[in-house]
Amino acid sequence: MDRRTFLKTSGAPIGAAALSGLVPHGAAAESLAAREPARAESAAVHTTPRASVVVIGAGAFGAWTALHLREMGHAVTLLDAYGPGNSRATSGDETRQIRMGYGDRELYARSAQRAMDAWRAREAEFGVPLLVPTGRLQLSRDWTPALRATEAMLTRLGARVEAMTQDDLRKRYPQMNPEGMGVGLLEPGAMVIRAKQAIVTVAKTFTQKGGTIAIERAQPGRADGRQLVDLETGNGTRVSAQTFVFACGPWLPRLFPALLGSRIKVPGRDVFYFGLPAGDARLAAPNFPNFSEDRYYGFPSVDGRGLKVCPTTGPTTFDPDTDERIVSPHEVHRARAFLALRFPSLKDQPITETRVCQLENTSDEHFIIDRHPDYDNVLIAGGGSGHGFKHGPVIGNYIAKRALGEATDPAFDAMVKMAR
Protein backbone atom coordinates (compact mmCIF):
# COMPACT_ATOMS: atom_id res chain seq x y z
CA MET A 1 0.00 0.00 0.00
CA ASP A 2 1.49 3.35 -0.95
CA ARG A 3 0.96 6.55 0.98
CA ARG A 4 -1.57 7.95 -1.49
CA THR A 5 -3.93 5.05 -0.94
CA PHE A 6 -3.22 4.98 2.78
CA LEU A 7 -5.72 7.66 3.66
CA LYS A 8 -8.91 8.19 1.71
CA THR A 9 -11.10 11.03 2.81
CA SER A 10 -13.27 13.95 1.78
CA GLY A 11 -10.88 16.40 0.19
CA ALA A 12 -11.62 19.42 2.40
CA PRO A 13 -8.76 21.95 2.62
CA ILE A 14 -6.08 21.92 5.31
CA GLY A 15 -6.34 25.00 7.50
CA ALA A 16 -4.09 26.69 10.05
CA ALA A 17 -2.89 24.37 12.79
CA ALA A 18 -1.96 24.96 16.40
CA LEU A 19 0.87 22.48 16.18
CA SER A 20 3.18 22.03 13.26
CA GLY A 21 1.77 19.06 11.36
CA LEU A 22 -1.51 19.13 13.25
CA VAL A 23 -4.54 19.19 11.01
CA PRO A 24 -7.86 20.63 12.22
CA HIS A 25 -11.16 18.80 12.24
CA GLY A 26 -12.42 18.01 8.78
CA ALA A 27 -9.10 18.47 7.02
CA ALA A 28 -8.33 16.28 4.05
CA ALA A 29 -6.38 13.20 5.00
CA GLU A 30 -5.82 12.60 1.29
CA SER A 31 -3.99 15.89 1.23
CA LEU A 32 -2.10 14.69 4.28
CA ALA A 33 -1.05 11.59 2.40
CA ALA A 34 0.20 13.74 -0.42
CA ARG A 35 2.15 15.93 2.00
CA GLU A 36 3.59 13.24 4.18
CA PRO A 37 6.30 11.59 2.03
CA ALA A 38 8.51 14.68 2.07
CA ARG A 39 8.35 14.90 5.85
CA ALA A 40 8.71 11.14 6.23
CA GLU A 41 11.94 11.25 4.22
CA SER A 42 13.36 13.79 6.61
CA ALA A 43 12.83 11.54 9.67
CA ALA A 44 16.02 10.33 11.31
CA VAL A 45 15.19 6.65 11.58
CA HIS A 46 14.09 4.14 8.96
CA THR A 47 13.37 0.45 9.11
CA THR A 48 12.08 -1.89 6.42
CA PRO A 49 9.45 -2.83 5.74
CA ARG A 50 7.49 0.29 6.61
CA ALA A 51 4.03 -0.28 8.01
CA SER A 52 1.15 2.17 7.88
CA VAL A 53 -0.33 2.60 11.33
CA VAL A 54 -3.12 4.79 12.64
CA VAL A 55 -3.13 5.46 16.38
CA ILE A 56 -6.48 6.67 17.71
CA GLY A 57 -6.10 8.76 20.88
CA ALA A 58 -3.24 11.16 21.67
CA GLY A 59 -3.05 10.72 25.45
CA ALA A 60 -0.10 9.25 27.34
CA PHE A 61 -0.55 5.83 25.74
CA GLY A 62 -1.33 6.90 22.17
CA ALA A 63 1.01 9.89 21.77
CA TRP A 64 4.05 7.96 23.00
CA THR A 65 3.09 4.96 20.85
CA ALA A 66 2.82 7.14 17.77
CA LEU A 67 6.21 8.73 18.47
CA HIS A 68 7.90 5.35 18.93
CA LEU A 69 6.32 3.94 15.78
CA ARG A 70 7.46 6.97 13.82
CA GLU A 71 10.97 6.66 15.24
CA MET A 72 10.97 3.04 14.08
CA GLY A 73 10.42 4.45 10.60
CA HIS A 74 6.76 3.65 10.03
CA ALA A 75 4.12 5.83 8.40
CA VAL A 76 2.02 6.95 11.34
CA THR A 77 -1.10 9.04 11.69
CA LEU A 78 -2.35 10.05 15.13
CA LEU A 79 -6.04 10.92 15.40
CA ASP A 80 -7.56 12.63 18.41
CA ALA A 81 -11.12 13.85 18.79
CA TYR A 82 -10.08 16.95 20.76
CA GLY A 83 -6.34 17.20 20.13
CA PRO A 84 -3.21 16.24 22.13
CA GLY A 85 -3.23 17.43 25.73
CA ASN A 86 -6.93 18.35 25.65
CA SER A 87 -8.62 18.98 29.00
CA ARG A 88 -11.08 16.11 28.67
CA ALA A 89 -8.31 13.51 28.32
CA THR A 90 -7.09 11.76 31.46
CA SER A 91 -3.60 12.85 30.42
CA GLY A 92 -4.75 16.47 30.04
CA ASP A 93 -4.26 17.49 33.69
CA GLU A 94 -1.34 19.79 34.48
CA THR A 95 0.61 17.34 36.62
CA ARG A 96 1.13 13.63 37.17
CA GLN A 97 3.49 11.78 39.48
CA ILE A 98 6.23 9.32 38.67
CA ARG A 99 7.28 6.99 41.48
CA MET A 100 8.60 3.46 41.68
CA GLY A 101 6.66 2.44 44.80
CA TYR A 102 4.25 -0.22 43.57
CA GLY A 103 3.93 -2.61 46.52
CA ASP A 104 4.92 -6.04 45.25
CA ARG A 105 4.02 -5.32 41.60
CA GLU A 106 7.52 -5.71 40.32
CA LEU A 107 6.84 -5.36 36.59
CA TYR A 108 5.28 -1.92 37.11
CA ALA A 109 8.07 -0.89 39.51
CA ARG A 110 10.68 -1.90 36.94
CA SER A 111 8.76 -0.15 34.18
CA ALA A 112 8.56 3.02 36.31
CA GLN A 113 12.30 2.81 36.96
CA ARG A 114 13.00 2.61 33.24
CA ALA A 115 10.46 5.36 32.62
CA MET A 116 12.31 7.70 35.02
CA ASP A 117 15.46 7.37 32.92
CA ALA A 118 13.45 7.69 29.71
CA TRP A 119 11.66 10.85 30.92
CA ARG A 120 15.01 12.44 31.83
CA ALA A 121 16.48 11.56 28.45
CA ARG A 122 13.40 12.84 26.60
CA GLU A 123 13.33 16.03 28.65
CA ALA A 124 16.90 16.70 27.50
CA GLU A 125 16.05 15.78 23.90
CA PHE A 126 12.92 17.97 23.81
CA GLY A 127 14.61 20.90 25.55
CA VAL A 128 11.41 21.47 27.54
CA PRO A 129 11.40 21.33 31.38
CA LEU A 130 8.95 18.51 32.10
CA LEU A 131 10.17 17.09 35.43
CA VAL A 132 10.09 18.52 38.94
CA PRO A 133 12.06 16.49 41.53
CA THR A 134 9.89 16.24 44.63
CA GLY A 135 10.08 12.80 46.25
CA ARG A 136 7.00 10.96 47.48
CA LEU A 137 5.91 10.41 51.07
CA GLN A 138 3.49 7.59 51.79
CA LEU A 139 1.77 8.10 55.14
CA SER A 140 0.08 5.32 57.06
CA ARG A 141 -1.35 4.68 60.50
CA ASP A 142 0.81 1.53 60.79
CA TRP A 143 3.05 -0.59 58.70
CA THR A 144 0.90 -2.46 56.17
CA PRO A 145 1.92 -5.39 53.94
CA ALA A 146 1.78 -3.05 50.92
CA LEU A 147 4.09 -0.53 52.57
CA ARG A 148 6.55 -3.23 53.60
CA ALA A 149 6.45 -4.63 50.06
CA THR A 150 7.17 -1.17 48.62
CA GLU A 151 10.12 -0.68 50.94
CA ALA A 152 11.51 -4.11 50.05
CA MET A 153 10.99 -3.61 46.32
CA LEU A 154 12.60 -0.17 46.22
CA THR A 155 15.58 -1.54 48.13
CA ARG A 156 15.85 -4.55 45.83
CA LEU A 157 15.76 -2.33 42.72
CA GLY A 158 18.46 -0.08 44.13
CA ALA A 159 16.23 2.95 44.65
CA ARG A 160 16.56 5.15 47.71
CA VAL A 161 13.90 4.71 50.38
CA GLU A 162 13.59 6.07 53.90
CA ALA A 163 11.24 4.93 56.67
CA MET A 164 10.13 7.43 59.34
CA THR A 165 8.25 7.34 62.61
CA GLN A 166 5.75 10.01 63.62
CA ASP A 167 8.50 11.76 65.59
CA ASP A 168 10.76 11.72 62.54
CA LEU A 169 7.92 13.17 60.46
CA ARG A 170 7.35 15.99 62.94
CA LYS A 171 11.02 16.94 62.87
CA ARG A 172 11.50 16.56 59.13
CA TYR A 173 8.26 18.22 58.02
CA PRO A 174 7.15 20.83 60.57
CA GLN A 175 4.81 22.26 57.89
CA MET A 176 2.71 19.05 58.16
CA ASN A 177 0.73 17.71 61.11
CA PRO A 178 1.33 13.92 61.12
CA GLU A 179 -1.45 13.26 63.66
CA GLY A 180 -2.82 9.74 63.23
CA MET A 181 0.09 8.69 61.03
CA GLY A 182 2.61 6.34 62.64
CA VAL A 183 4.72 5.65 59.56
CA GLY A 184 6.12 7.63 56.67
CA LEU A 185 7.88 6.00 53.73
CA LEU A 186 9.83 8.44 51.58
CA GLU A 187 10.88 7.65 48.00
CA PRO A 188 13.25 10.57 47.36
CA GLY A 189 13.58 9.84 43.62
CA ALA A 190 9.90 10.42 42.80
CA MET A 191 8.99 13.43 40.65
CA VAL A 192 6.13 15.45 39.25
CA ILE A 193 5.72 15.46 35.47
CA ARG A 194 4.16 18.50 33.77
CA ALA A 195 1.60 16.24 32.12
CA LYS A 196 -0.28 18.41 29.65
CA GLN A 197 2.96 20.05 28.54
CA ALA A 198 4.52 16.62 28.09
CA ILE A 199 1.74 15.39 25.81
CA VAL A 200 1.80 18.56 23.72
CA THR A 201 5.59 18.23 23.40
CA VAL A 202 5.48 14.53 22.46
CA ALA A 203 2.88 15.31 19.80
CA LYS A 204 4.92 18.21 18.46
CA THR A 205 8.05 16.05 18.31
CA PHE A 206 6.05 13.35 16.51
CA THR A 207 5.09 15.79 13.77
CA GLN A 208 8.63 17.17 13.57
CA LYS A 209 9.83 13.61 12.94
CA GLY A 210 7.37 13.19 10.08
CA GLY A 211 4.20 11.93 11.76
CA THR A 212 0.78 13.35 10.98
CA ILE A 213 -1.83 14.42 13.50
CA ALA A 214 -5.47 15.06 12.67
CA ILE A 215 -8.20 16.25 15.00
CA GLU A 216 -10.88 13.69 14.24
CA ARG A 217 -13.14 11.40 16.19
CA ALA A 218 -12.86 7.91 14.71
CA GLN A 219 -14.46 4.52 15.15
CA PRO A 220 -13.93 1.13 13.52
CA GLY A 221 -15.25 1.08 9.96
CA ARG A 222 -15.34 -1.74 7.43
CA ALA A 223 -13.84 -5.17 7.99
CA ASP A 224 -12.61 -7.87 5.64
CA GLY A 225 -12.62 -11.13 7.58
CA ARG A 226 -10.25 -10.69 10.51
CA GLN A 227 -8.80 -7.45 9.12
CA LEU A 228 -10.15 -4.02 9.98
CA VAL A 229 -9.94 -2.18 6.68
CA ASP A 230 -10.68 1.38 7.73
CA LEU A 231 -11.99 3.85 10.27
CA GLU A 232 -15.02 6.08 9.98
CA THR A 233 -14.36 9.59 11.17
CA GLY A 234 -16.75 12.13 12.59
CA ASN A 235 -16.90 14.05 9.32
CA GLY A 236 -17.93 10.97 7.37
CA THR A 237 -14.57 10.22 5.80
CA ARG A 238 -12.69 6.91 5.90
CA VAL A 239 -9.10 6.29 6.96
CA SER A 240 -7.42 3.03 5.99
CA ALA A 241 -4.16 1.52 7.23
CA GLN A 242 -2.47 -1.81 7.80
CA THR A 243 -2.60 -1.58 11.59
CA PHE A 244 -4.75 0.31 14.08
CA VAL A 245 -4.05 1.10 17.74
CA PHE A 246 -7.01 2.27 19.80
CA ALA A 247 -5.57 4.19 22.78
CA CYS A 248 -8.73 6.03 23.75
CA GLY A 249 -8.43 5.96 27.55
CA PRO A 250 -11.83 6.43 29.23
CA TRP A 251 -13.59 6.37 25.85
CA LEU A 252 -12.61 2.74 25.19
CA PRO A 253 -15.69 1.20 26.86
CA ARG A 254 -17.90 3.37 24.65
CA LEU A 255 -16.03 2.43 21.48
CA PHE A 256 -16.05 -1.26 22.29
CA PRO A 257 -19.02 -1.74 24.64
CA ALA A 258 -19.35 -5.52 24.28
CA LEU A 259 -15.64 -6.06 24.82
CA LEU A 260 -14.72 -3.40 27.39
CA GLY A 261 -17.98 -2.14 28.87
CA SER A 262 -17.64 -4.34 31.92
CA ARG A 263 -13.82 -4.35 31.98
CA ILE A 264 -13.14 -0.61 32.23
CA LYS A 265 -15.07 1.67 34.60
CA VAL A 266 -14.89 5.47 34.39
CA PRO A 267 -15.33 7.26 37.73
CA GLY A 268 -14.80 11.03 38.12
CA ARG A 269 -12.29 12.66 40.44
CA ASP A 270 -12.24 16.20 41.83
CA VAL A 271 -8.83 17.83 42.11
CA PHE A 272 -8.08 20.99 44.11
CA TYR A 273 -5.23 23.46 44.28
CA PHE A 274 -4.99 25.51 47.48
CA GLY A 275 -3.01 28.75 47.33
CA LEU A 276 -0.01 29.03 49.64
CA PRO A 277 0.17 32.05 51.98
CA ALA A 278 2.17 34.95 50.55
CA GLY A 279 5.89 34.54 51.14
CA ASP A 280 5.49 30.96 52.45
CA ALA A 281 7.06 28.30 50.24
CA ARG A 282 7.17 25.52 52.83
CA LEU A 283 4.60 23.48 50.89
CA ALA A 284 6.06 24.24 47.47
CA ALA A 285 8.46 21.99 45.53
CA PRO A 286 11.21 21.15 46.39
CA ASN A 287 10.48 21.89 50.06
CA PHE A 288 7.78 19.25 50.43
CA PRO A 289 7.23 15.91 48.67
CA ASN A 290 4.22 14.39 46.93
CA PHE A 291 2.13 12.78 49.64
CA SER A 292 -0.47 10.06 49.95
CA GLU A 293 -2.55 8.45 52.66
CA ASP A 294 -5.78 6.55 52.82
CA ARG A 295 -8.36 8.47 50.70
CA TYR A 296 -6.18 11.56 49.95
CA TYR A 297 -3.08 12.33 47.97
CA GLY A 298 -1.47 15.36 46.45
CA PHE A 299 1.60 17.27 45.35
CA PRO A 300 3.47 20.29 46.67
CA SER A 301 2.87 23.54 44.83
CA VAL A 302 4.52 23.41 41.39
CA ASP A 303 4.72 26.47 39.11
CA GLY A 304 2.83 28.54 41.70
CA ARG A 305 -0.41 26.56 41.31
CA GLY A 306 -0.83 25.81 45.02
CA LEU A 307 -0.86 22.55 46.99
CA LYS A 308 -2.67 19.87 44.98
CA VAL A 309 -5.15 17.77 46.93
CA CYS A 310 -7.13 14.88 45.46
CA PRO A 311 -9.73 13.21 47.67
CA THR A 312 -10.37 9.68 46.42
CA THR A 313 -13.97 8.49 46.30
CA GLY A 314 -15.97 5.41 45.52
CA PRO A 315 -17.36 4.25 42.20
CA THR A 316 -19.06 7.10 40.36
CA THR A 317 -19.64 7.17 36.61
CA PHE A 318 -18.37 10.04 34.49
CA ASP A 319 -19.03 10.88 30.84
CA PRO A 320 -15.73 12.22 29.45
CA ASP A 321 -17.48 13.97 26.54
CA THR A 322 -20.43 15.70 28.13
CA ASP A 323 -20.14 15.91 31.91
CA GLU A 324 -19.41 19.35 33.38
CA ARG A 325 -15.96 19.71 34.90
CA ILE A 326 -17.19 21.40 38.06
CA VAL A 327 -16.17 20.09 41.49
CA SER A 328 -18.88 19.08 43.96
CA PRO A 329 -19.51 21.00 47.22
CA HIS A 330 -19.14 17.70 49.08
CA GLU A 331 -15.60 17.16 47.77
CA VAL A 332 -14.72 20.81 48.54
CA HIS A 333 -15.78 20.12 52.10
CA ARG A 334 -13.73 16.91 52.26
CA ALA A 335 -10.63 18.57 50.80
CA ARG A 336 -10.90 21.46 53.28
CA ALA A 337 -11.37 19.13 56.25
CA PHE A 338 -8.27 17.19 55.19
CA LEU A 339 -6.29 20.40 54.80
CA ALA A 340 -7.33 21.70 58.22
CA LEU A 341 -5.97 18.54 59.80
CA ARG A 342 -2.84 17.85 57.76
CA PHE A 343 -1.69 21.28 56.59
CA PRO A 344 -3.11 23.78 59.10
CA SER A 345 -1.25 26.73 57.54
CA LEU A 346 -3.54 26.38 54.49
CA LYS A 347 -6.77 26.10 56.46
CA ASP A 348 -8.02 29.53 55.43
CA GLN A 349 -6.32 29.73 52.08
CA PRO A 350 -8.44 29.96 48.94
CA ILE A 351 -8.85 27.32 46.28
CA THR A 352 -6.84 28.70 43.38
CA GLU A 353 -7.76 26.08 40.75
CA THR A 354 -9.92 22.99 40.42
CA ARG A 355 -10.10 20.23 37.86
CA VAL A 356 -12.41 17.31 37.31
CA CYS A 357 -10.78 14.31 35.74
CA GLN A 358 -11.84 10.72 35.14
CA LEU A 359 -10.12 7.43 35.61
CA GLU A 360 -10.32 4.39 33.34
CA ASN A 361 -10.13 1.63 35.93
CA THR A 362 -9.82 -2.08 35.42
CA SER A 363 -10.90 -4.29 38.31
CA ASP A 364 -7.31 -5.24 39.22
CA GLU A 365 -5.70 -1.95 38.08
CA HIS A 366 -3.66 -3.74 35.43
CA PHE A 367 -3.49 -2.06 32.02
CA ILE A 368 -5.25 -3.70 29.08
CA ILE A 369 -2.95 -4.02 26.06
CA ASP A 370 -4.09 -6.75 23.75
CA ARG A 371 -5.34 -7.65 20.28
CA HIS A 372 -9.00 -7.10 19.55
CA PRO A 373 -10.42 -10.65 19.50
CA ASP A 374 -12.16 -10.05 16.14
CA TYR A 375 -9.31 -8.31 14.27
CA ASP A 376 -5.71 -9.39 13.78
CA ASN A 377 -4.61 -5.84 12.94
CA VAL A 378 -6.21 -3.98 15.87
CA LEU A 379 -4.52 -3.42 19.23
CA ILE A 380 -6.35 -2.00 22.24
CA ALA A 381 -4.24 -0.05 24.75
CA GLY A 382 -5.70 1.51 27.88
CA GLY A 383 -6.95 0.83 31.38
CA GLY A 384 -4.41 3.20 32.93
CA SER A 385 -6.25 2.80 36.27
CA GLY A 386 -4.86 5.91 37.90
CA HIS A 387 -1.19 5.08 37.35
CA GLY A 388 -0.58 4.95 33.60
CA PHE A 389 0.86 8.35 32.79
CA LYS A 390 4.34 7.86 34.22
CA HIS A 391 4.95 4.80 32.03
CA GLY A 392 4.36 6.75 28.79
CA PRO A 393 7.83 6.63 27.25
CA VAL A 394 8.25 2.94 28.10
CA ILE A 395 4.73 1.72 27.47
CA GLY A 396 4.63 3.60 24.16
CA ASN A 397 7.57 1.51 22.98
CA TYR A 398 5.92 -1.65 24.25
CA ILE A 399 2.60 -0.86 22.54
CA ALA A 400 4.40 -0.01 19.29
CA LYS A 401 6.10 -3.41 19.30
CA ARG A 402 2.88 -5.22 20.15
CA ALA A 403 1.10 -3.41 17.31
CA LEU A 404 3.77 -4.58 14.88
CA GLY A 405 3.80 -8.15 16.21
CA GLU A 406 7.37 -7.85 17.54
CA ALA A 407 8.59 -9.85 20.53
CA THR A 408 7.90 -8.35 23.96
CA ASP A 409 8.29 -9.53 27.57
CA PRO A 410 5.90 -12.51 27.91
CA ALA A 411 5.37 -11.82 31.62
CA PHE A 412 4.26 -8.25 30.84
CA ASP A 413 2.11 -9.54 27.95
CA ALA A 414 0.32 -11.92 30.32
CA MET A 415 -0.20 -9.21 32.93
CA VAL A 416 -1.95 -6.83 30.49
CA LYS A 417 -4.08 -9.40 28.67
CA MET A 418 -7.69 -8.47 28.17
CA ALA A 419 -9.08 -11.72 29.60
CA ARG A 420 -7.28 -12.57 32.81
Ligand SMILES: Cc1cc2nc3c(=O)[nH]c(=O)nc-3n(C[C@H](O)[C@H](O)[C@H](O)COP(=O)(O)OP(=O)(O)OC[C@H]3O[C@@H](n4cnc5c(N)ncnc54)[C@H](O)[C@@H]3O)c2cc1C
Ligand atom coordinates in the same frame (compact mmCIF):
# COMPACT_ATOMS: atom_id res chain seq x y z
C1 LIG B 1 -7.02 12.39 39.10
C2 LIG B 1 -6.02 11.48 38.44
C3 LIG B 1 -4.73 11.42 38.92
C4 LIG B 1 -3.80 10.59 38.30
N1 LIG B 1 -2.53 10.60 38.77
C5 LIG B 1 -1.57 9.89 38.14
C6 LIG B 1 -0.23 10.00 38.54
O1 LIG B 1 0.11 10.76 39.46
N2 LIG B 1 0.71 9.26 37.87
C7 LIG B 1 0.37 8.45 36.84
O2 LIG B 1 1.26 7.80 36.29
N3 LIG B 1 -0.91 8.34 36.42
C8 LIG B 1 -1.88 9.05 37.03
N4 LIG B 1 -3.17 8.99 36.61
C9 LIG B 1 -3.51 8.08 35.50
C10 LIG B 1 -3.09 8.62 34.14
O3 LIG B 1 -3.42 9.98 34.04
C11 LIG B 1 -3.78 7.79 33.05
O4 LIG B 1 -3.48 6.42 33.26
C12 LIG B 1 -3.30 8.18 31.64
O5 LIG B 1 -3.28 9.57 31.50
C13 LIG B 1 -4.24 7.56 30.61
O6 LIG B 1 -3.79 7.90 29.33
P1 LIG B 1 -4.54 7.38 28.04
O7 LIG B 1 -3.71 7.74 26.88
O8 LIG B 1 -4.91 5.94 28.20
O9 LIG B 1 -5.95 8.14 28.02
P2 LIG B 1 -6.28 9.68 27.72
O10 LIG B 1 -5.23 10.56 28.25
O11 LIG B 1 -7.67 9.94 28.16
O12 LIG B 1 -6.22 9.80 26.15
C14 LIG B 1 -7.23 9.29 25.32
C15 LIG B 1 -7.34 10.21 24.13
O13 LIG B 1 -8.21 9.58 23.18
C16 LIG B 1 -8.96 10.58 22.53
N5 LIG B 1 -10.14 9.88 21.99
C17 LIG B 1 -11.08 9.22 22.69
N6 LIG B 1 -11.97 8.65 21.84
C18 LIG B 1 -11.57 8.96 20.60
C19 LIG B 1 -12.07 8.66 19.30
N7 LIG B 1 -13.16 7.90 19.11
N8 LIG B 1 -11.41 9.15 18.23
C20 LIG B 1 -10.30 9.92 18.37
N9 LIG B 1 -9.79 10.24 19.59
C21 LIG B 1 -10.42 9.76 20.68
C22 LIG B 1 -9.25 11.58 23.62
O14 LIG B 1 -9.55 12.86 23.09
C23 LIG B 1 -7.97 11.56 24.45
O15 LIG B 1 -7.09 12.60 24.06
C24 LIG B 1 -4.16 9.78 37.20
C25 LIG B 1 -5.46 9.83 36.73
C26 LIG B 1 -6.38 10.68 37.33
C27 LIG B 1 -7.78 10.73 36.79
